[in-house]
Every structure is written in structure tokens, then in C-alpha cells.
Amino acid sequence: xxxxxxxxxxxxxxxxxxxxxxxxxxxxxxxxxxxxxxxxxxxxxxxxxxxxxxxxxxxxxxxxxxxxxxxxxxxxxxxxxxxxxxxxxxxxxxxxxxxxxxxxxxxxxxxxxxxxxxxxxxxxxxxxxxxxxxxxxxxxxxxxxxxxxxxxxxxxxxxxxxxxxxxxxxxxxxxxxxxxxxxxxxxxxxxxxxxxxxxxxxxxxxxxxxxxxxxxxxxxxxxxxxxxxxxxxxxxxxxxxxxxxxxxxxxxxxxxxxxxxxxxxxxxxxxxxxxxxxxxxxxxxxxxxxxxxxxxxxxxxxxxxxxxxxxxxxxxxxxxxxxxxxxxxxxxxxxxxxxxxxxxxxxxxxxxxxxxxxxxxxxxxxxxxxxxxxxxxxxxxxxxxxxxxxxxxxxxxxxxxxxxxxxxxxxxxxxxxxxxxxxxxxxxxxxxxxxxxxxxxxxxxxxxxxxxxxxxxxxxxxxxxxxxxxxxxxx
Amino acid sequence: xxxxxxxxxxxxxxxxxxxxxxxxxxxxxxxxxxxxxxxxxxxxxxxxxxxxxxxxxxxxxxxxxxxxxxxxxxxxxxxxxxxxxxx
Numbered sequence: 001x002x003x004x005x006x007x008x009x010x011x012x013x014x015x016x017x018x019x020x021x022x023x024x025x026x027x028x029x030x031x032x033x034x035x036x037x038x039x040x041x042x043x044x045x046x047x048x049x050x051x052x053x054x055x056x057x058x059x060x061x062x063x064x065x066x067x068x069x070x071x072x073x074x075x076x077x078x079x080x081x082x083x084x085x086x087x088x089x090x091x092x093x094x095x096x097x098x099x100x101x102x103x104x105x106x107x108x109x110x111x112x113x114x115x116x117x118x119x120x121x122x123x124x125x126x127x128x129x130x131x132x133x134x135x136x137x138x139x140x141x142x143x144x145x146x147x148x149x150x151x152x153x154x155x156x157x158x159x160x161x162x163x164x165x166x167x168x169x170x171x172x173x174x175x176x177x178x179x180x181x182x183x184x185x186x187x188x189x190x191x192x193x194x195x196x197x198x199x200x201x202x203x204x205x206x207x208x209x210x211x212x213x214x215x216x217x218x219x220x221x222x223x224x225x226x227x228x229x230x231x232x233x234x235x236x237x238x239x240x241x242x243x244x245x246x247x248x249x250x251x252x253x254x255x256x257x258x259x260x261x262x263x264x265x266x267x268x269x270x271x272x273x274x275x276x277x278x279x280x281x282x283x284x285x286x287x288x289x290x291x292x293x294x295x296x297x298x299x300x301x302x303x304x305x306x307x308x309x310x311x312x313x314x315x316x317x318x319x320x321x322x323x324x325x326x327x328x329x330x331x332x333x334x335x336x337x338x339x340x341x342x343x344x345x346x347x348x349x350x351x352x353x354x355x356x357x358x359x360x361x362x363x364x365x366x367x368x369x370x371x372x373x374x375x376x377x378x379x380x381x382x383x384x385x386x387x388x389x390x391x392x393x394x395x396x397x398x399x400x401x402x403x404x405x406x407x408x409x410x411x412x413x414x415x416x417x418x419x420x421x422x423x424x425x426x427x428x429x430x431x432x433x434x435x436x437x438x439x440x441x442x443x444x445x446x447x448x449x450x451x452x453x454x455x456x457x458x459x460x461x462x463x464x465x466x467x468x469x470x471x472x473x474x475x
Numbered sequence: 476x477x478x479x480x481x482x483x484x485x486x487x488x489x490x491x492x493x494x495x496x497x498x499x500x501x502x503x504x505x506x507x508x509x510x511x512x513x514x515x516x517x518x519x520x521x522x523x524x525x526x527x528x529x530x531x532x533x534x535x536x537x538x539x540x541x542x543x544x545x546x547x548x549x550x551x552x553x554x555x556x557x558x559x560x561x562x
Contacts, residue, residue, distance in 0.1 A: 142541075168497075179511055184519065
């Protein structure tokens with residue numbers, strides 16, 4: 001029998017789930033759904049975000065027969081996802097008009113993908129992780145190919161679908177093996193039985209398959225092939241959501257699963273696998289990004305290298321690493337969404353103005369946009385006063401604490417390489433004349449979203465200590 | 476069966492056959508879940524299989540729709556010819 005007091009505890013999930021149903025009905029019956037739906041979804045996301053952050057200090061608890069956890073960092077993740085999705089909806093209002101196709105499903109799919117992310121972050125059972133992952137991924141496959149008349153969108157969607165489903169196969173088989181060795185899918189039971197399980201080959205292979213499946217989702221190096229193509233082919237705002245929300249959700253699931261390892265303070269047996277993945281994706285991402293001419297592909301490769309930095313935190317596997325990852329995910333979400341938002345605003349009709357050279361001389365015509373893009377680029381590059389620096393700093397500290405100094409050194413080298421391609425855009429904007437006239441559509445809602453995300457980036461950069469303390473107190 | 480599925484995904488060039496190989500991977504996971512479940516007498520595994528089957532059906536619906544949308548714009552199923560997005 002379900003205890004009704006538990007219903008209140010999962011209110012964020014219920015609000016979003018209810019929002020999906022309301023939006024669906026609205027889409028069917030209202031002729032003005034195009035005007036109202038975006039604001040409805042922004043309202044839903046904002047309510048959920050505010051509710052989650054307000055109840056963040058609720059006692060942490062496990063509800064629904066050990067299926068979901070509430071309170072603490074789960075709510076912090078809910079906050080990140082919902083603010084991110086609200087920003088994406090704000091940016092989409094004008095972008096979708098420019099992109100040429102409006103389908104009412106857009107905002108509904110956005111909401112259901114956020115519900116999937118929230119299930120992933122709150123899961124206490126492998127079954128819930130799996131269901132959340134699929135809810136998120138299936139919505140993403142459709143969002144990527146939303147413009148079904150355009151071949152590039154079809155291709156992006158097909159590639160995302162085939163590789164995503166392939167990764168799902170790995171995850172499910174990994175879960176099957178973990179279940180076989182632990183005879184339970186509950187993470188609490190697995191944590192309790194962890195020490196005998198570390199000697200069980202079946203269990204180790206299962207966790208490895210699980211990690212390989214999730215490496216596809218976080219876009220780490222050997223499994224990154226889909227990333228640039230999908231980001232280039234899908235709508236820019238949606239690509240922003242893939243690279244931030246999708247990645248944050250996948251990392252939250254990995255953290256939940258691997259916390260079994262941390263809490264027993266046993267030897268982290270997956271360190272070699274994770275450090276190899278981290279090194280390769282950092283270096284590969286930053287080196288290949290230098291050669292890119294298309295800004296969306298450049299951001300895609302930069303997101304691969306960011307996945308590498310985040311994986312360092314997993315490899316070091318201590319408390320600092322976990323706190324660093326969560327902090328980094330928050331800053332990364334806001335700065336990357338900001339960058340994608342500016343790309344979406346500058347993008348012209350029929351996917352024009354997407355080359356890096358079209359940003360030349362932007363500071364003369366759109367000083368505010370140029371300044372905001374410079375802020376996001378400096379933050380992504382990890383230059384001190386901005387939030388991106390502290391994220392990287394905490395993760396490198398965790399690597400040093402875990403005796404993985406070589407990994408931290410490689411991380412610093414790779415972020416030094418990445419400064420080149422981030423700063424190149426800033427230099428183009430400020431010190432070069434435009435060679436062609438570029439028509440930029442004004443978008444007030446888009447600008448509002450950019451300003452909100454820049455404020456969040458600056459705030460996270462000014463008060464990193466307070467937020468990190470909050471996160472650490474919940475681990 | 477899992478290995479056959481992985482090999483199929485990696486070597487076949489037809490989108491539908493790749494998709495079938497992915498289904499094969501999911502079904503191999505289902506079989507092992509049921510086997511482990513009857514082996515340990517714990518019913519969670521059988522429950523899990525129902526969820527995997529439901530999700531696989533949803534995925535098949537979306538996947539086939541994507542393939543049809545692509546086929547309308549470019550009548551080919553060979554994934555080597557679907558290559559306009561390249562650097």
C-alpha cells in the first residue's frame with residue numbers, strides 16, 4: 001500500500017508528469033497552442049525548479065519501496081534540469097519560427113525528456129535508471145529529427161537513434177549481469193553486498209558493460225562518433241539540451257551507481273577504465289575542435305572534452321570528485337546553454353551563419369551578444385573569474401587527492417589547448433571586420449534566457465565555496 | 476546472442492538489419508534476466524523483462540518512424556550513403 005505522505009515528497013515529478021498531460025490536451029483542442037504552450041512549459045519548469053530548490057534541505061529519504069530518493073543532491077539535479085529546460089524553451093520561442101517548422105510535440109517532448117532525466121537523477125533502483133534513460137533518449141531521438149522534411153535532421157535523428165539504441169543494449173545487458181550476481185536490482189542491496197561482489201567476475205563485467213553504455217550517453221571518446229553529426233543536424237536549441245541536460249542526467253546515474261563503490265571506501269576497481277576514457281576524450285575533443293569550421297561541430301567536440309574532465313572526477317572516486325562533478329555539471333549546463341543560445345540567435349534561415357567566420361566583427365553590430373558570448377567562451381575555457389574555472393579546479397583537486405596527479409596534469413594541458421579555439425571566436429568578434437553583411441533576427445525572449453544563464457554563471461563563479469559546501473553536505 | 480547482436484550492428488550496412496541486431500541484444504538481455512531470476516528464485520528479473528519489452532516496443536515505433544521519414548527524403552537504407560554530415 002502506498003503511503004500518501006510519499007506522494008508529497010515526489011511532487012516535482014508529479015508536476016512535470018501532470019504538465020505533460022495538460023500540454024497534450026491543450027495541443028489537441030486549442031488553436032492558439034503555438035502561443036501558449038511555450039509559456040505553459042516554462043511555467044511548469046520554473047515551478048518544479050523553485051519547488052526542488054526550496055525543499056533541498058528536506059531530510060533525505062527513500063520512497064516507493066526503495067525506488068526513488070528524495071532531497072539533497074537529487075533535488076539539486078532537478079533544479080539544474082528544470083532551469084536548463086526553461087532556458088531552452090525561452091530560446092525556442094523565436095528559434096522555432098526561424099527554423100521554419102512548428103510542431104506542438106516540441107514542448108511536450110521537452111517536458112517528457114526532463115521527466116526522464118529527473119527519474120535518472122532520483123533513481124535508487126537499476127530499473128528506474130533504465131526507464132528514465134529510455135524516456136529521455138526516446139524523446140531526444142524524436143526531438144533531433146523534429147524537422148522531418150529536412151534530410152540533415154533525418155540523418156542526425158537516425159544516427160542518434162541507432163547508436164543510442166545500441167548503447168541501451170549494453171546498459172540492459174550490464175544490468176542483467178549485475179542482477180545475476182547480486183540477485184537484486186536495488187542499489188541499496190548492491191551497496192550492502194558490495195565487498196563480496198568485487199571478486200565476482202560477472203558483477204565486474206556487468207558494471208563495465210553498464211559504464212560502456214553510459215559512455216555513449218555522456219559522449220566520451222571511443223563512443224563519441226554520433227555527437228558532432230547529431231549536434232549539427234538537429235535544431236540548435238535541442239542540441240543545447242542534448243549537450244547539457246542529457247549529459248548531466250547520464251552523469252547523475254553513473255554517480256548513483258558508483259556511489260556503491262565510494263561509500264564502502266573500497267578500492268575503486270574501475271579507475272583504470274575511467275582514467276583512460278577521461279584522457280582520450282579530453283585530448284581528442286580539444287585537438288579536433290581546433291580544426292572545426294562549423295560552430296556547432298566545434299561546440300560538439302568541446303562537449304566531448306568536457307565529458308573527459310568530468311570523467312576525471314569519476315576516476316578519482318572520492319568525495320571531492322563527486323562534489324566537483326555536481327558543481328561542474330551545474331556550471332557547464334548554464335555556460336554551454338548560453339553558448340548554444342547565442343548560436344541559435346545568430347543562426348539565419350535555412351541553417352546559414354553557422355561557420356565560425358560569420359562571427360567576425362560581431363562586437364560592432366551586436367555588442368551585447370558579443371559580450372555575452374565572450375563571457376561564456378571564457379567560462380568554458382576555464383579562465384579564473386568565471387564559474388568554469390572553479391569546476392575544473394575542484395575536479396583536478398580530487399584527482400590529486402586520489403594520487404592521480406598525471407591525470408590532473410593531462411587535464412590542465414588539454415584545457416590549455418582548448419583555450420585556443422574558444423579565444424579564437426572572441427578575437428574574431430572583437431578584432432576583425434565583417435566580410436559579409438549578416439542579418440540577425442532580434443529575439444527578446446532569447447536575450448532574456450541568455451541574461452539569466454550569464455547571471456547564473458557569474459553567481460556560480462563568485463560563490464563557488466558556498467554551493468560546493470551545500471553539495472558536499474549532502475553526499 | 477549478445478555477441479551476435481553486437482557483431483551485427485558493427486558489420487551490417489542496412490539500417491533495418493542494424494536495428495534488428497539491436498533488438499537481438501535486448502532479447503539476449505531478457506533471456507539472461509529470466510534465467511538469473513529462475514536460478515535465484517527472485518521474481519524481480521521477470522518483472523524487469525516486461526519493462527524491457529515495453530521499452531523495446533516504444534523504441535521500435537520511434538525507430539521505424541525515423542527510418543520512414545528518412546526514406547521519404549532519400550530512398551536508401553544503406554547507412555554508408557547517409558553521410559551529408561561530415562567534417
